[in-house]
Amino acid sequence: MGSTAFGAGNKIIFDTDPGTDDAMALMLALNSPELDIRAITVVPGNVTAKQGLENALRMVSLANRCDIPVAAGAEHPLFQKLITAEFWHGKNGLANVELPPSKCKVDPRFGPDLIIEMVHASPHEITLVPVGPLTNIALAIEKDPSIVPLVKEVIIMGGSITGGNVNASAEANIYNDPEAAQIVFQAGWPLTMVGLDVGDKTLFSKKYLDRLGQTHGPMNDFIYQVAHYLIDLSAQFGSDGTPMYDPLAVGVAIDSTLVKAPAMHVDVETRGEFTRGETVANRHGSVERNVLHGDRYVIEGVDKVEPNAKVCVEVDADRFLEMFVSRLRGK
Numbered sequence: 001m002g003s004t005a006f007g008a009g010n011k012i013i014f015d016t017d018p019g020t021d022d023a024m025a026l027m028l029a030l031n032s033p034e035l036d037i038r039a040i041t042v043v044p045g046n047v048t049a050k051q052g053l054e055n056a057l058r059m060v061s062l063a064n065r066c067d068i069p070v071a072a073g074a075e076h077p078l079f080q081k082l083i084t085a086e087f088w089h090g091k092n093g094l095a096n097v098e099l100p101p102s103k104c105k106v107d108p109r110f111g112p113d114l115i116i117e118m119v120h121a122s123p124h125e126i127t128l129v130p131v132g133p134l135t136n137i138a139l140a141i142e143k144d145p146s147i148v149p150l151v152k153e154v155i156i157m158g159g160s161i162t163g164g165n166v167n168a169s170a171e172a173n174i175y176n177d178p179e180a181a182q183i184v185f186q187a188g189w190p191l192t193m194v195g196l197d198v199g200d201k202t203l204f205s206k207k208y209l210d211r212l213g214q215t216h217g218p219m220n221d222f223i224y225q226v227a228h229y230l231i232d233l234s235a236q237f238g239s240d241g242t243p244m245y246d247p248l249a250v251g252v253a254i255d256s257t258l259v260k261a262p263a264m265h266v267d268v269e270t271r272g273e274f275t276r277g278e279t280v281a282n283r284h285g286s287v288e289r290n291v292l293h294g295d296r297y298v299i300e301g302v303d304k305v306e307p308n309a310k311v312c313v314e315v316d317a318d319r320f321l322e323m324f325v326s327r328l329r330g331k
């Protein structure tokens with residue numbers, strides 16, 4: 001067992017496509033006593049499934065946490081071709097930082113099966129934290145829908161109600177597997193959406209990087225290099241810092257008071273010509289009831305729609321960024 005083996009915190013399964021900000025999120029989770037990472041399942045997204053698995057294994061090894069099962073999952077999205085993002089995350093997905101080969105071994109179980117098994121083993125205790133495309137989570141639901149009422153909570157990094165990052169409407173994790181996302185959003189479990197709306201407000205800037213540079217340790221130094229790469233990349237696009245998308249989802253799992261998240265009904269657009277992958281949120285909780293009368297429809301009233309998600313709209317960014325740096329310093 002490693003130096004940061006906590007075990008007393010909230011049980012989470014971290015589903016990830018590592019990924020630079022995935023790496024920052026994982027390191028935050030590994031260094032937070034409020035969380036007990038029971039498993040890491042890998043999904044293709046930022047990089048291929050194979051590269052993602054290699055990255056996850058190297059990171060748990062760096063953290064000296066071979067006790068955490070790391071399992072491979074899906075190899076591609078449910079119904080479309082994989083889109084990888086080395087353009088943003090570096091050739092190896094980890095900002096081109098070469099971590100030492102892993103001393104940890106891959107768990108032989110299929111990621112979605114591992115999720116199913118662990119949820120049944122700890123009913124009402126597991127929080128799922130998916131920070132990549134939702135393929136693995138959707139496969140788990142499809143294979144065993146009985147897990148849905150047994151999961152404590154799902155905290156997703158994905159989506160946006162104010163425009164996308166892939167294009168005008170869609171956020172990358174949802175765009176990369178919209179059908180899977182729609183399954184996950186409609187499953188009927190307590191779900192929090194940590195989308196671009198709040199991620200874009202949590203910019204890790206040079207000020208925070210410099211503080212991380214004052215201390216040293218294997219994880220501290222790794223995240224320093226990753227963050228340095230991301231800050232330089234953001235500067236090329238005119239931004240002062242790098243958005244902490246995936247780390248914020250972990251931040252919300254640690255402390256939900258970091259965000260304001262009103263309940264809404266969210267659907268994932270799977271067919272739109274310009275909007276495939278958009279998370280469409282009903283903010284007022286109702287839809288008009290249109291009834292056919294002869295050759296036209298007449299509005300006869302308003303029907304209530306039930307919320308299926310808490311959608312993060314505000315974040316205490318400074319408090320979160322301070323927390324991130326303080327957890328990683330010297331680790």
Ligand code: BDR
Pocket residue numbers: 019020021022046085088131132157165171172173245246
């Ligand atoms: C999301 O897409 C990925 O590139 C990041 O890791 C994050 O999960 C942001 O849209």
Ligand code: CA
Pocket residue numbers: 016017018019021022046131132246
């Ligand atoms: Ca990710």
